Amino acid sequence: MRKQLLASALALAGAFAFAHADAAQLVLLNGDAGTGLGLDDPTPATPVGLNPGTTVGQQRQIVYRFAMDLWGSVLKSDVPIKVGASFQRLNCTATGATLGSAGANWVDRDYPNAPIKGIWYNAALADSLAGVDLDPVPDDPADIVSRFNGDLGKPDCLVGTTWYYGLDGKTPPGGINFLNVVMHEIGHGLGFQGFLDKSTGQFLDFDGEGPRSDAYTQNAYDNALGIGFNSPTSTPAQRAETMRTAGRLVWSGTRVKNEAALVLDNRQYFTVTAPAGIAGRYLYGTASFGPPVSPANFTGQVVQGLDESNASGLSTTDACTPLTNAAAVAGKLVLVDRGTCGFVIKAANVQAAGGIGMVVADNVAGSPPPDLGGSDPNITIPAIRITLADGNTFKANLPVNVTFQVDPVLLQGADDTGRVRLYAPSVVAPGSTFSHYDTALAPNALMEPFDTPTVQAQYNVDLTPALYRDMGWKVNNGDARIGKCNTTVDVLEPGGFIVGANVQAWNNLCKSSAKNPGRYVQCMVDLQHRLRDAKLIHPLQGAAILVCTATNLKP
Numbered sequence: 001m002r003k004q005l006l007a008s009a010l011a012l013a014g015a016f017a018f019a020h021a022d023a024a025q026l027v028l029l030n031g032d033a034g035t036g037l038g039l040d041d042p043t044p045a046t047p048v049g050l051n052p053g054t055t056v057g058q059q060r061q062i063v064y065r066f067a068m069d070l071w072g073s074v075l076k077s078d079v080p081i082k083v084g085a086s087f088q089r090l091n092c093t094a095t096g097a098t099l100g101s102a103g104a105n106w107v108d109r110d111y112p113n114a115p116i117k118g119i120w121y122n123a124a125l126a127d128s129l130a131g132v133d134l135d136p137v138p139d140d141p142a143d144i145v146s147r148f149n150g151d152l153g154k155p156d157c158l159v160g161t162t163w164y165y166g167l168d169g170k171t172p173p174g175g176i177n178f179l180n181v182v183m184h185e186i187g188h189g190l191g192f193q194g195f196l197d198k199s200t201g202q203f204l205d206f207d208g209e210g211p212r213s214d215a216y217t218q219n220a221y222d223n224a225l226g227i228g229f230n231s232p233t234s235t236p237a238q239r240a241e242t243m244r245t246a247g248r249l250v251w252s253g254t255r256v257k258n259e260a261a262l263v264l265d266n267r268q269y270f271t272v273t274a275p276a277g278i279a280g281r282y283l284y285g286t287a288s289f290g291p292p293v294s295p296a297n298f299t300g301q302v303v304q305g306l307d308e309s310n311a312s313g314l315s316t317t318d319a320c321t322p323l324t325n326a327a328a329v330a331g332k333l334v335l336v337d338r339g340t341c342g343f344v345i346k347a348a349n350v351q352a353a354g355g356i357g358m359v360v361a362d363n364v365a366g367s368p369p370p371d372l373g374g375s376d377p378n379i380t381i382p383a384i385r386i387t388l389a390d391g392n393t394f395k396a397n398l399p400v401n402v403t404f405q406v407d408p409v410l411l412q413g414a415d416d417t418g419r420v421r422l423y424a425p426s427v428v429a430p431g432s433t434f435s436h437y438d439t440a441l442a443p444n445a446l447m448e449p450f451d452t453p454t455v456q457a458q459y460n461v462d463l464t465p466a467l468y469r470d471m472g473w474k475v476n477n478g479d480a481r482i483g484k485c486n487t488t489v490d491v492l493e494p495g496g497f498i499v500g501a502n503v504q505a506w507n508n509l510c511k512s513s514a515k516n517p518g519r520y521v522q523c524m525v526d527l528q529h530r531l532r533d534a535k536l537i538h539p540l541q542g543a544a545i546l547v548c549t550a551t552n553l554k555p
Helices: 056-074 123-130 178-190 236-242 254-263 343-352 388-395 464-471 499-513 517-533 539-553
Strands: 002-004 026-030 081-088 100-104 106-108 144-149 162-164 175-177 220-222 249-251 266-274 280-282 300-304 333-337 357-361 383-386 400-411 479-482 485-490
Touching (some): 106 123, 343 357, 383 388, 517 539
Antiparallel strands (some): 002 106
């Protein structure tokens, strides 16, 4: 039995063929075809970050197909996975924006080879397990529907930012890495998505035969009550409470738990040591800019930062202009308020005044505090974000002595038993709650709800393949191949490294973009140099890539 989730009407575009017989084939359905917009945008563009496209639309399609090749190399399926994509305006303000949205277009249950009867599976996974296309609807063929923000960077849509279409992970200041976002959104459509009401906790009734769980939700777990969301004793009210309680919602699947220590850092605690009346541990969000926080760079005294007077002649505390109390903040951790300007501007002003770190107090209630977004390679001080309530506590007790403490056993972003946390903010975010890893994970993960420049999805998709395996996906654990030739580079390694998938994706791109065999060979030579320089492969593997490239030229 099947049920449609999202409607779409998309035009079929070409897809690359994979050399590896077990690899899934992802096919792009270009929803912008013939419109002159989005993926069809003819605006001239200079090749950037290894992307050879010469128009905006070409560069977008190259990134999208590269992402599909990466996921296709990682996953096994004999049934093509049809992925619809288009650009349009998504939710926007001058200071924030939805970068993309995606999900399954169909769900299926009780099909041949379904691992668990009576629950829903996203169409891509269901097709792979059944071995046939369970939803052959000519007028609506997509298994996954994805949309991306076409207004990014406009005055009313995260002004000052732009999409970065490079494939090298070297996102410039103000850039949003399109490859990371595409990998993230396709990741939702492949199964990183639970089908239940985020506010009520009620399972969804897609076919009029009663509420049912799904393959993702089967692995959700309440570590306060010690029961899974699929337990007969689990109630909608309990699930709803769990989904808005930080640290209580975790993933119970064994593969994610077993690989967590390969991916996550040891847990750190942001700790107040004085004054005694407020001593203890506090929740915090990290920053996408500057160095990671540690005991070495975030131990000291927190003082208030003051900047230039506002229109009323009053000093402000948002650090949006140069600080006026540089003597007081020099060598200290500086407390500033959220609002008015971007986080990197605040950090730059704190840094210029001699502050050694920044603590941003939120200006709206909510817990846990989100991460600080933005990018600026010139920021060299660490920064964190605390809640509105904790910010008020700090202000009432300044100066405050703080440090970070490292646990030798427990993991950052996992509970005390090693189960990895899912995103559960105190205020439900319909598009983010539940169907993401928590922002507490360190390092940041691909499937967290906010864009993080530190993610390098062209090489590493961290715990996402492990989560897919917990749901029933089969993955490719073998070596990357060019044609029938074995490069000896693992397609997928434990912990989510996908260097072999990168080799296969680049082979496809080099073949499709090269105008002659010599340019194809040079493209692959450059690839193995990049991988060797990054220490992602060893010299013998680089040699094997070149041997396979030469072999692939033979008729």
